[in-house]
Amino acid sequence: xxxxxxxxxxxxxxxxxxxxxxxxxxxxxxxxxxxxxxxxxxxxxxxxxxxxxxxxxxxxxxxxxxxxxxxxxxxxxxxxxxxxxxxxxxxxxxxxxxxxxxxxxxxxxxxxxxxxxxxxxxxxxxxxxxxxxxxxxxxxxxxxxxxxxxxxxxxxxxxxx
Amino acid sequence: xxxxxxxxxxxxxxxxxxxxxxxxxxxxxxxxxxxxxxxxxxxxxxxxxxxxxxxxxxxxxxxxxxxxxxxxxxxxxxxxxxxxxxxxxxxxxxxxxxxxxxxxx
Numbered sequence: 001x002x003x004x005x006x007x008x009x010x011x012x013x014x015x016x017x018x019x020x021x022x023x024x025x026x027x028x029x030x031x032x033x034x035x036x037x038x039x040x041x042x043x044x045x046x047x048x049x050x051x052x053x054x055x056x057x058x059x060x061x062x063x064x065x066x067x068x069x070x071x072x073x074x075x076x077x078x079x080x081x082x083x084x085x086x087x088x089x090x091x092x093x094x095x096x097x098x099x100x101x102x103x104x105x106x107x108x109x110x111x112x113x114x115x116x117x118x119x120x121x122x123x124x125x126x127x128x129x130x131x132x133x134x135x136x137x138x139x140x141x142x143x144x145x146x147x148x149x150x151x152x153x154x155x156x157x158x159x160x161x
Numbered sequence: 162x163x164x165x166x167x168x169x170x171x172x173x174x175x176x177x178x179x180x181x182x183x184x185x186x187x188x189x190x191x192x193x194x195x196x197x198x199x200x201x202x203x204x205x206x207x208x209x210x211x212x213x214x215x216x217x218x219x220x221x222x223x224x225x226x227x228x229x230x231x232x233x234x235x236x237x238x239x240x241x242x243x244x245x246x247x248x249x250x251x252x253x254x255x256x257x258x259x260x261x262x263x264x265x266x
Contacts, residue, residue: 010247036249
């Protein structure tokens with residue numbers, strides 16, 4: 001029995017008390033200020049996260065030692081309404097160099113009023129990452145898939161201060 | 162309501178997270194879990210119900226009681242991670258964007 005299914009996109013939305021232009025500007029220019037600190041594939045701490053505001057640009061972390069981790073490519077940049085990026089991190093937590101094996105995330109900004117903006121995020125095409133995005137087969141009996149998941153999970157919830 | 166939101170909410174509670182991690186380690190019964198967490202059996206059962214409803218764990222009857230397993234179909238490893246990542250990111254983004262441009266005195 002082939003039980004492979006296409007994963008549903010990850011979707012989130014949030015309404016912020018800010019005009020659309022500011023909502024877009026903060027999201028792109030200050031991405032590094034709110035991206036979770038525990039999201040880091042470098043061996044060292046992150047000095048800064050850069051979001052290059054143009055199609056063909058990258059989003060990357062720069063480590064305190066100058067090393068870089070380019071984890072997203074800018075596929076569309078349409079201020080103040082929309083950005084579309086790739087997600088170049090494999091399920092094995094490494095940079096994926098084959099664009100055909102990367103998923104994509106889109107952020108849409110919708111003005112609800114002059115002072116409020118709805119921000120919708122959709123991370124889709126997860127199946128393009130290949131094996132690993134999906135459920136861990138046989139994981140119920142404690143195979144090797146779960147420890148990795150739990151480690152990342154624990155880091156995600158690491159209680160900080 | 163999407164499963165994502167339910168899973169996120171389910172794991173927001175520290176006791177539930179602990180129970181989930183215990184079950185992820187290996188399948189366990191309610192009684193077994195109760196012995197290892199500082200809450201009553203009925204509280205454990207409540208937590209398990211939330212975890213079950215959000216498809217993080219599933220129950221399998223064994224004798225007179227249930228044994229709880231991780232639900233492999235409810236969670237995509239990467240998907241679950243991304244779900245949490247974006248939720249955290251957007252929450253932090255909201256704070257950043259709503260900050261006054263000039264710090265208050």
